[in-house]
Amino acid sequence: MSTNPNDVRYLNPIQIDTQRQKFCRFTKAGIKYIDYKNADFLLSLCNEQGKVLPRRLTGTSQKNQRKVAQAIKKARHLALLPYVADGLK
Numbered sequence: 902m903s904t905n906p907n908d909v910r911y912l913n914p915i916q917i918d919t920q921r922q923k924f925c926r927f928t929k930a931g932i933k934y935i936d937y938k939n940a941d942f943l944l945s946l947c948n949e950q951g952k953v954l955p956r957r958l959t960g961t962s963q964k965n966q967r968k969v970a971q972a973i974k975k976a977r978h979l980a981l982l983p984y985v986a987d988g989l990k
Contacts (some may be wrong), residue, residue: 923960927968935968937975940982947973951986 927935937943946954946961946969953973956966976982 925960925962925965927965928962935965935972937972937979938981940976943969943973943976943982947982949986951983 926932946959948954953970956963959966961969973982977984
């Protein structure tokens, strides 16, 4: 068995990065107002510690991300969401 420099073999298949297309869920659904009273929905946009998830993870547009942040701040102020949580989900 001769080893040819052009004959490359891998033990594991090469992983090709195929990421899903990110989209703004608010624009797609036609939501113009993000309700701060809907704590369950706002909780899905927070991580386990209660921090707001960034745009790069959720795919939310910049305009709607600002609205989400304001809604979460209002909900925290009215004690609908906690400021800090240990194992929120």
